[in-house]
Amino acid sequence: MDQLDTVVIGAGVVGLAVGRALALRGHETLILEAEDHFGTQTSSRNSEVIHAGIYYPPASLKAKLCREGRIQLYDYAKSRNIEFNACGKLLVATTEAELPKLEAIAENARLSGVHDLIRLSADEAHALEPEVVCVGGYLSPSTGIIDVHGFMLALLGDFENAGGTLVCGTPVVSWSVEANGFVIETGGADPMTLRARRVINAAGHGAPRLLQGLSAYAPPCPQYFAKGNYFSLSGRAPFKRLVYPMPEAAGLGVHATIDLSGRVRFGPDVEWVAHDQDLKVDPARADAFATAIRRYWPSLPEGALIPDYAGIRPKIHAPDQPMPDFRIEGPDRHGINGLINLLGIESPGMTSALALADYVTHMIARTDKASVIAEI
Numbered sequence: 001m002d003q004l005d006t007v008v009i010g011a012g013v014v015g016l017a018v019g020r021a022l023a024l025r026g027h028e029t030l031i032l033e034a035e036d037h038f039g040t041q042t043s044s045r046n047s048e049v050i051h052a053g054i055y056y057p058p059a060s061l062k063a064k065l066c067r068e069g070r071i072q073l074y075d076y077a078k079s080r081n082i083e084f085n086a087c088g089k090l091l092v093a094t095t096e097a098e099l100p101k102l103e104a105i106a107e108n109a110r111l112s113g114v115h116d117l118i119r120l121s122a123d124e125a126h127a128l129e130p131e132v133v134c135v136g137g138y139l140s141p142s143t144g145i146i147d148v149h150g151f152m153l154a155l156l157g158d159f160e161n162a163g164g165t166l167v168c169g170t171p172v173v174s175w176s177v178e179a180n181g182f183v184i185e186t187g188g189a190d191p192m193t194l195r196a197r198r199v200i201n202a203a204g205h206g207a208p209r210l211l212q213g214l215s216a217y218a219p220p221c222p223q224y225f226a227k228g229n230y231f232s233l234s235g236r237a238p239f240k241r242l243v244y245p246m247p248e249a250a251g252l253g254v255h256a257t258i259d260l261s262g263r264v265r266f267g268p269d270v271e272w273v274a275h276d277q278d279l280k281v282d283p284a285r286a287d288a289f290a291t292a293i294r295r296y297w298p299s300l301p302e303g304a305l306i307p308d309y310a311g312i313r314p315k316i317h318a319p320d321q322p323m324p325d326f327r328i329e330g331p332d333r334h335g336i337n338g339l340i341n342l343l344g345i346e347s348p349g350m351t352s353a354l355a356l357a358d359y360v361t362h363m364i365a366r367t368d369k370a371s372v373i374a375e376i
Contacts, residue, residue, distance in 0.1 A: 003181060004030055007196040009172055009210065011038035013148065013353045014345055015202035016155040021357035022200075022364075023162035030194070031164065032186065034171035034206065039152045042204050043350065045279070045311025047230075047257045047268070050074070050084065050144040051348040054091075054109035054117065055247060061326045061359075063112040066348040069355035070142065073151075076354060080154040082147055083260050089143035089242040090125060092134035094295045098246050099136055105247075106138055116142055131238040132296055143242060147260055148350060155353075175199070177216040181338055198338040200360065205276040205314045207343050216336055219329075221343060224315040226251070228268025229281045231289050231305040237264045238297060245296055249319075252347070254292040265308060266293055272319050273312070281307035316344035326356070330363050340364070 008019045011033035019031045035041070050073055053066035077084045093102040106117055118139040120128070125137040156166060173187040181197040201207050208223040228251065237258060244255040251270040258264055266289055286305045293300050317324050327343035334341070340360055349356070 002195075004028055004194060004196040006030070006198045006200065007032060007182070007184060007194060008200040008202055010201070010203035010206065011035075011166055011168065012041060012043040012202070012204050013039060013152050013155070013350050014043075014204075014342060014356060015200075016152055016159060017353040017357040018200055018202055018342075018360050019164050019166075020155045020159040020162070021354075021361045023159050023164035025361060029159070029164045030196075031159070031166045032170050032172060032184075033166065033168045034188075034203075036169045038156060038166065038168060039149065041276075042311055042314060042346070043148060043152065045228075045309060046148070046347070046350060047255075047265070048145050048148050048259065049089075049242065049257060049351070050086075050142075050146050051351045052089070052109070052116075052140045052142045053112055053114050053348065053351075054105055054140060055252065056108075056112060056348070057325070058108065058111040058113075061328065062348060062352070065326070065352035065355040065359060067113050068358075069348070069352035072354040073146065073351060074144070076154070077146060077151070082150040082154055084144055084146040085258075085260060086142070086144035087241050087258060089140040089244055090120075090129055090132060090137055090239075091140060091244045092125060092132060092137040092296050093246060094134050096135055101246050102136060102138065114140075114142070116140070129239050129241060129243065131299060132243055133298055134296055139241075145242070145258065145260060151350075172203075172210060175210070175214060177214070177336055177339075196338075198364070199340075201339065201341045202345075204345065205312060207314070207341060208316070211341065217334060217339075219334055221341075222316055222318070224318055225273050225276050225278075226313040226315050226319075227271040227273045227278055227310055228313060229271060229285055229289075229310045230265050230267035230308040231281070231286060232308040233264040233266065234304050234306055235301065237262050238299070239264065243296060245292070251313075254289055256293070256297070266305065267308075268311065276312045276314075279310045279312070281310050283307050313346040314344060315346065326352075328356075328359065328363070331367060337367075
């Protein structure tokens with residue numbers, strides 16, 4: 001059997017972006033997806049928000065790739081006629097006690113290279129969003145929303161036009177390291193045995209599980225699941241912009257987002273669960289949502305919250321641990337030539353996708369160059 005150049009495991013937004021970047025650079029690339037369609041997990045169960053990059057530690061990959069990826073994403077959406085709305089976001093403090101946290105976020109944003117935040121008094125915030133009650137806030141004009149499915153379709157089109165191949169309904173059931181690469185056994189309706197010089201593990205929730213089945217992989221990769229529930233609002237939309245309270249542990253608080261049709265959703269919250277298949281929204285959570293929402297929108301009508309959908313954040317930290325950075329591993333970390341792991345790619349993974357793909361391709365270029373030098 002001929003050896004493929006590169007296999008990407010996982011056809012979410014990040015896997016598609018990485019596959020596209022590799023194919024455009026001339027790599028023979030195959031994307032394997034366990035589900036029957038691309039982008040059916042985390043990529044289709046999020047807020048569809050283009051993040052500005054204000055929350056993440058300034059020296060982190062999350063901060064760097066979110067900032068770079070946001071610029072790339074807006075440009076890409078314009079060039080591909082992907083629907084988006086740069087509606088902006090209002091970040092609010094609802095009590096005087098929250099003001100220091102609000103200012104700390106603004107300073108963190110500045111240190112991370114985000115310089116367009118606009119400080120608002122309570123009156124100025126009210127003038128922008130009359131339904132919002134707060135003691136102060138910041139406007140993030142570079143935050144927006146995008147049609148994520150349209151984004152993934154465009155990535156897939158570029159990938160296939162560059163000679164790449166996507167195969168869905170093809171889970172990886174086992175894989176191993178051999179002298180010059182990897183042997184991959186797939187399941188599904190048409191099982192295959194593949195050989196590849198390089199593997200990019202972009203399987204989202206499945207990425208740590210894949211590593212558990214790779215005997216050559218030594219570092220531990222913990223896995224946890226934080227469910228995010230969403231409720232939609234019945235009735236008219238009260239806001240023109242996204243509205244975010246102060247962030248909470250493991251999430252950004254129960255915020256208000258607006259989809260491209262103008263429908264308002266609230267969420268996600270943070271609910272730690274045992275597995276990644278728990279996707280039903282419990283209607284009983286509406287009371288806790290209402291309490292959180294009324295801190296910045298006291299006029300939320302009774303009974304206006306409707307259970308909508310849920311997504312699972314692919315966490316690599318426990319509930320009592322601080323949120324880590326993206327974990328992007330190459331051979332220099334795990335010692336396996338040709339393997340790159342993308343682990344813990346939760347928010348802002350969608351915003352960062354194009355920049356993350358560039359980061360991976362640069363890793364590969366450095367590794368290939370080092371291999372050539374070593375052979376000489």
